[in-house]
Amino acid sequence: MAQSYKLRLEISRWDPDRSKGWVQGYEIEAGGILRFTDVFRKINEELDPTLAWNSSCEHAQCGTCSVLINGRAMLACELLVENAVAQFGTTRFKISPIGVAPVVRDLVVDLEHAYERVHRSKPYVIKRVENPLKGGEYRVSPRTLDRYVEATRCINCFCCAAVCISSNKGFLGPNAMLASIVRMMDPREGEKKERLKLLYSERGLYRCHTSKGCSHVCPKGIDVAHFLALAKQGDFQGGRPAERR
Numbered sequence: 410m411a412q413s414y415k416l417r418l419e420i421s422r423w424d425p426d427r428s429k430g431w432v433q434g435y436e437i438e439a440g441g442i443l444r445f446t447d448v449f450r451k452i453n454e455e456l457d458p459t460l461a462w463n464s465s466c467e468h469a470q471c472g473t474c475s476v477l478i479n480g481r482a483m484l485a486c487e488l489l490v491e492n493a494v495a496q497f498g499t500t501r502f503k504i505s506p507i508g509v510a511p512v513v514r515d516l517v518v519d520l521e522h523a524y525e526r527v528h529r530s531k532p533y534v535i536k537r538v539e540n541p542l543k544g545g546e547y548r549v550s551p552r553t554l555d556r557y558v559e560a561t562r563c564i565n566c567f568c569c570a571a572v573c574i575s576s577n578k579g580f581l582g583p584n585a586m587l588a589s590i591v592r593m594m595d596p597r598e599g600e601k602k603e604r605l606k607l608l609y610s611e612r613g614l615y616r617c618h619t620s621k622g623c624s625h626v627c628p629k630g631i632d633v634a635h636f637l638a639l640a641k642q643g644d645f646q647g648g649r650p651a652e653r654r
């Protein structure tokens with residue numbers, strides 16, 4: 410039987426009706442294989458139905474449950490209690506909302522607001538080029554395909570943006586940059602000039618200091634900082650200079 414832990418959670422609360430913020434402590438017994446979203450649910454059921462938090466798929470695929478746990482941006486649905494205790498070496502956890510958008514209530518942030526930065530980077534094919542193979546497939550090299558697959562694992566959880574030291578300085582953010590870099594690799598995209606303009610704009614790649622915080626926290630294991638560093642050099646394929654377009 411899985412071990413049980415007596416947890417002490419200090420959760421940042423925000424009541425928009427009273428414009429009041431405070432930190433609320435909860436003590437709760439939780440099984441080691443509960444995820445933090447389960448713990449929040451347990452708090453709702455046993456201690457406090459007013460605690461607000463966000464989740465949707467609870468399978469680490471939608472990116473809506475990101476929070477800061479002891480200062481680290483993580484998906485609450487992915488973190489088991491026993492792993493958290495082992496990782497942080499404590500049963501006490503400070504939990505706060507990711508600071509990428511205004512707080513709606515408690516741990517819930519305005520994701521629509523956060524997504525504005527991603528939308529600015531146009532995460533879609535702006536102008537489709539005609540398939541040169543007439544009805545066949547668009548071709549990419551195996552190397553580019555590997556990188557494309559890695560980059561498209563992004564679920565826009567904003568964990569990277571939450572830890573990025575440049576996020577508050579006008580930078581569109583690591584995930585927004587990655588969304589545009591993906592389309593630079595996409596053989597269907599015919600509007601590369603506009604993309605380059607955006608990537609090298611005042612709010613673009615050169616705001617990044619290559620501190621690698623983004624890569625460190627990405628729950629999908631994407632080396633975001635490496636993508637950005639190569640893109641700064643005009644390399645979107647991950648190839649040697651001779652292979653660049």
Ligand code: SF4
Binds near residue numbers: 565583
């Ligand atoms: S790059 Fe990683 S950390 Fe950043 S939004 Fe995508 S999945 Fe989340």
Ligand code: SF4
Binds near residue numbers: 576618633
């Ligand atoms: S490497 Fe760049 S994008 Fe990533 S966290 Fe650091 S400054 Fe932000």
